[in-house]
Amino acid sequence: MKRRKADLQQAPVTFAKGVDERFQASTPLRALLNKVFPDHWSFLLGEIALFSFIILLLTGVFLTLFFDPSMTETAYQGAYPALRGTEMSQAYASSLHLSFEVRGGLFMRQMHHWAALLFMAAIVVHMLRIFFTGAYRKPREANWVIGMALFLLGFLAGFTGYSLPDDGLSGTGLRIASAIMLSIPVVGTWVSASIFGGEFPGHLIIGRFYIAHVLLIPGGLLALITVHLGLVFKQKHTQWPGPMRTNTNVVGERMFPRYALKQGGFFMAVFGTVALLAGLFQINPIWLFGPYRASEVSSASQPDWYVMFLDGLVRLMPNWQIYIGDYSIPPLFWPAVVGLGFFTTAPMAWPWLEARKTGDKRVHNLLERPRDNPERVGIGSMAVTFFLIGTISGGNDVIADKFHISLNAMTWGGRIGLIVLPALAYFIAVRVCLGLQQHDREVLAHGVETGIIRRLPNGQFVEIHQPLGPVDEHGHPVPIEYGGWVVPKKMNRVGALAPAVKGFFYPVEKPSEAPVSPGMPPVSGDTREEITSGRK
Amino acid sequence: MTTTHHDAPDAKPVDVNDPKLSRFDVVKEGLRRDEIELITYESQFQGTNSKAEKRVVRNIALLFIIAGLAAFAFLGFYIFWPWQFELGNTTSDYFTPLLGISLAISLFAIGFAILAWAKKLLPHEVSIQARHDGASPTDEQKITGQTMIFVGDELNQGVQRRPLLKGAIGFGLAPIGLVAAAPLIGGLIENPHKGEHPDLFTTGFSAAKNGGNLVRLTRDDGTPIRPEDVSTGGQMTVFPGIPHGATNEYADSPTLLIHLRADDAAETRRNADADRRNQGSMWGNYVAYSKICTHAGCPASLYEQQTNRLLCPCHQSQFLITRNAQPIFGPATRRLPMLPLGVDEEGYFVATSDYKDTVGPDFWERP
Numbered sequence: 001m002k003r004r005k006a007d008l009q010q011a012p013v014t015f016a017k018g019v020d021e022r023f024q025a026s027t028p029l030r031a032l033l034n035k036v037f038p039d040h041w042s043f044l045l046g047e048i049a050l051f052s053f054i055i056l057l058l059t060g061v062f063l064t065l066f067f068d069p070s071m072t073e074t075a076y077q078g079a080y081p082a083l084r085g086t087e088m089s090q091a092y093a094s095s096l097h098l099s100f101e102v103r104g105g106l107f108m109r110q111m112h113h114w115a116a117l118l119f120m121a122a123i124v125v126h127m128l129r130i131f132f133t134g135a136y137r138k139p140r141e142a143n144w145v146i147g148m149a150l151f152l153l154g155f156l157a158g159f160t161g162y163s164l165p166d167d168g169l170s171g172t173g174l175r176i177a178s179a180i181m182l183s184i185p186v187v188g189t190w191v192s193a194s195i196f197g198g199e200f201p202g203h204l205i206i207g208r209f210y211i212a213h214v215l216l217i218p219g220g221l222l223a224l225i226t227v228h229l230g231l232v233f234k235q236k237h238t239q240w241p242g243p244m245r246t247n248t249n250v251v252g253e254r255m256f257p258r259y260a261l262k263q264g265g266f267f268m269a270v271f272g273t274v275a276l277l278a279g280l281f282q283i284n285p286i287w288l289f290g291p292y293r294a295s296e297v298s299s300a301s302q303p304d305w306y307v308m309f310l311d312g313l314v315r316l317m318p319n320w321q322i323y324i325g326d327y328s329i330p331p332l333f334w335p336a337v338v339g340l341g342f343f344t345t346a347p348m349a350w351p352w353l354e355a356r357k358t359g360d361k362r363v364h365n366l367l368e369r370p371r372d373n374p375e376r377v378g379i380g381s382m383a384v385t386f387f388l389i390g391t392i393s394g395g396n397d398v399i400a401d402k403f404h405i406s407l408n409a410m411t412w413g414g415r416i417g418l419i420v421l422p423a424l425a426y427f428i429a430v431r432v433c434l435g436l437q438q439h440d441r442e443v444l445a446h447g448v449e450t451g452i453i454r455r456l457p458n459g460q461f462v463e464i465h466q467p468l469g470p471v472d473e474h475g476h477p478v479p480i481e482y483g484g485w486v487v488p489k490k491m492n493r494v495g496a497l498a499p500a501v502k503g504f505f506y507p508v509e510k511p512s513e514a515p516v517s518p519g520m521p522p523v524s525g526d527t528r529e530e531i532t533s534g535r536k
Numbered sequence: 537m538t539t540t541h542h543d544a545p546d547a548k549p550v551d552v553n554d555p556k557l558s559r560f561d562v563v564k565e566g567l568r569r570d571e572i573e574l575i576t577y578e579s580q581f582q583g584t585n586s587k588a589e590k591r592v593v594r595n596i597a598l599l600f601i602i603a604g605l606a607a608f609a610f611l612g613f614y615i616f617w618p619w620q621f622e623l624g625n626t627t628s629d630y631f632t633p634l635l636g637i638s639l640a641i642s643l644f645a646i647g648f649a650i651l652a653w654a655k656k657l658l659p660h661e662v663s664i665q666a667r668h669d670g671a672s673p674t675d676e677q678k679i680t681g682q683t684m685i686f687v688g689d690e691l692n693q694g695v696q697r698r699p700l701l702k703g704a705i706g707f708g709l710a711p712i713g714l715v716a717a718a719p720l721i722g723g724l725i726e727n728p729h730k731g732e733h734p735d736l737f738t739t740g741f742s743a744a745k746n747g748g749n750l751v752r753l754t755r756d757d758g759t760p761i762r763p764e765d766v767s768t769g770g771q772m773t774v775f776p777g778i779p780h781g782a783t784n785e786y787a788d789s790p791t792l793l794i795h796l797r798a799d800d801a802a803e804t805r806r807n808a809d810a811d812r813r814n815q816g817s818m819w820g821n822y823v824a825y826s827k828i829c830t831h832a833g834c835p836a837s838l839y840e841q842q843t844n845r846l847l848c849p850c851h852q853s854q855f856l857i858t859r860n861a862q863p864i865f866g867p868a869t870r871r872l873p874m875l876p877l878g879v880d881e882e883g884y885f886v887a888t889s890d891y892k893d894t895v896g897p898d899f900w901e902r903p
């Protein structure tokens with residue numbers, strides 16, 4: 001008995017030794033366990049995209065077990081009475097089957113769709129974070145390019161995905177896709193005929209989209225995501241400036257256990273959010289749209305949100321047709337082919353363009369606060385404004401209807417807005433950045449506003465400032481160098497006032513220390529003096 | 537990995553086999569080797585078993601228990617709740633929401649339990665690790681570069697000194713490349729112009745689709761239409777009266793048949809007759825336009841009787857019915873084609889020919 005027990009205890013050690021003898025795993029494994037990660041809430045945005053992608057893989061595989069990508073017509077005989085007897089494709093019938101006759105199938109479909117929306121949203125917000133903080137600068141240009149490619153692939157994944165059920169809405173989307181292909185000069189009709197296997201809609205497109213949606217595109221996404229994360233790992237994460245943080249180190253926590261645990265917990269929270277959305281909010285109720293009929297469309301048929309900017313640009317495009325002899329280029333070509341191509345690929349060049357303009361060849365591991373680079377923020381704001389106007393215009397008929405605005409006015413508003421507002425956004429963003437910079441510098445030079453007004457003997461009123469650093473012999477603050485990080489601007493940020501006590505009805509924990517800004521550690525907390533009104 | 541880094545000056549290598557070392561000492565030696573300096577590593581609680589610690593532990597345990605209960609609830613709903621679809625408000629309507637809520641509670645509870653564990657229970661830590669992201673040493677760069685060029689040379693010389701090989705490689709590889717491309721091109725590429733009546737320019741209303749006979753206008757159930765079936769000011773979506781005429785087989789064929797009021801009809805006729813293609817295409821006060829928007833192919837289905845406009849819901853192109861369906865607003869550039877109407881001897885609407893303009897979205901080589 002005793003011997004056996006000893007053996008059991010020894011077993012993991014023996015096993016580990018055996019593994020190491022074969023794979024030399026010890027050193028790399030220790031390096032992995034010890035790897036240090038910096039932490040900031042904005043670094044979690046990319047994680048949301050990753051977790052949504054995992055949820056997409058899980059739920060998507062479930063859907064494939066029931067979905068039938070066939071365009072053969074059948075008369076529906078399933079559980080949804082309103083459509084019984086209707087002629088429809090197998091694809092649509094099997095999507096209805098998934099929704100009504102598979103236990104939990106509707107839940108899975110809705111999880112899949114919500115995860116897709118979240119995936120794209122997380123990608124976009126993550127991208128904005130990368131852009132506005134300058135995280136794409138050398139040496140991380142490759143990851144910026146991969147990120148853009150991920151957006152484009154995600155866009156295609158979403159589009160092929162919601163085409164699959166072959167309902168009224170997705171058929172309309174396919175029809176427009178075919179028209180977009182037709183609009184390409186010279187080869188348009190060939191492209192459309194080749195992809196659809198003849199005249200729209202044909203009998204092949206759902207099958208082709210299916211293999212693209214469940215194999216080719218997810219394969220591409222998986223490959224790119226792997227490289228993306230591999231590079232983050234190899235190049236190590238950027239970090240915000242702050243005490244001890246330099247361009248040549250990483251300040252944070254070791255990956256195991258704390259960082260990894262937090263990631264796991266966060267994954268569960270994202271998963272829970274998707275489950276909640278899928279349970280409570282109906283998405284893509286295909287049974288209401290009916291099967292696709294070339295002659296029918298419901299008004300206010302909106303695509304998924306990440307397609308709406310494209311739809312909006314198509315709506316705003318004036319009807320300018322270009323004639324070249326007997327041939328012509330339809331206006332649809334410009335927003336849908338050139339526009340989409342340009343807006344998803346041209347930004348890839350941005351890191352090099354910026355580096356060239358500033359002549360900056362250095363390696364950057366420290367992030368930049370947006371305000372410290374007004375030019376960049378201005379350009380980013382232009383792009384965001386453009387995207388927003390496109391997206392809003394993608395629903396301009398709904399807005400016109402809801403707010404009783406003339407549709408034509410909405411369209412003209414969009415057209416003019418698309419040109420004027422981005423420029424305005426640039427100007428405002430640059431001003432705001434400069435203003436914020438200025439304020440930071442003022443606080444560093446004069447200290448934090450205390451809200452205490454003092455009357456000088458000559459009758460003048462001045463506000464007392466709490467210096468952030470040492471003072472000279474006249475009591476004037478010695479100006480402090482800006483550290484590229486948050487400057488405390490409230491008295492409780494520097495520990496002069498007690499921070500708010502957490503808890504709703506009663507305190508949940510002992511009042512914590514003043515929140516520490518990594519850039520400016522609090523003026524030593526123990527020796528703080530109470531600020532009184534001045535009357536003793 | 538055994539060099540000491542200047543970032544961690546105070547750490548000295550230790551002998552990990554020294555029996556006096558604690559496990560933490562060994563771990564710290566690992567950190568040193570990975571160039572990590574542990575700046576702060578301290579428990580979040582004062583003393584062991586403090587009240588605060590106990591409370592945190594209790595909360596985490598509670599979260600895990602909630603997760604388990606919610607998971608059971610999920611299973612319970614999944615197995616026992618009525619889920620089959622029924623008309624009207626029934627308990628089965630709550631199946632999906634209950635799954636969502638119970639699963640979400642369970643996942644959130646696990647998530648928060650883990651997060652609380654990591655944030656509140658584990659010691660607070662700040663570590664600093666050195667980065668190494670400069671370029672490789674220049675001699676390394678040089679060696680690798682030279683090696684690559686050398687590999688190229690090895691292959692190149694072989695070819696350069698042996699012209700026969702050069703030719704043979706070219707001859708051998710090029711066709712193999714074509715073999716890879718052939719099935720893609722041959723199988724995938726479709727000629728949109730093939731046949732006597734390419735689908736691109738032909739709809740179901742072409743007599744060629746009906747054995748040479750004129751094609752009737754039908755409803756989607758295939759029944760033909762008499763003029764009196766459409767009331768004045770009314771409109772109807774019609775399809776070619778051929779097998780599968782109302783299905784997506786003929787996605788370009790759906791047509792809007794409109795019975796205009798007399799004055800509108802007169803204006804429409806005046807405009808149509810002034811046009812070479814649309815001349816004589818109306819029948820009485822009836823006019824038929826393709827329903828497929830010339831912009832991107834949506835059905836232009838919103839007919840405003842008052843203004844005689846047809847609005848496409850997809851991108852809001854508007855077409856003026858009385859003026860040959862010219863676009864008057866929105867991104868469409870081309871009018872909706874008009875279907876030449878007639879009535880056969882039995883009194884049903886027919887198309888006296890196929891559309892004379894090409895139906896549907898525009899493209900490069902449209903005549």
Ligand code: HEM
Binds near residue numbers: 116157161162164218
């Ligand atoms: C980033 C990746 C993905 C995105 C953005 C995405 C998006 C979508 C969307 C929006 C739909 C329409 C859902 C609906 O019916 O409302 C869909 C359907 C579908 N997806 Fe995905 N998906 C992704 C990955 C996958 C994967 C990896 C699989 C399987 C291996 C998959 C399998 C399916 C299937 C079978 C359907 C049709 C289900 C139905 O219509 O009922 N998807 N997808």
Ligand code: FES
Binds near residue numbers: 829868
């Ligand atoms: S499809 Fe009709 S306006 Fe675009």
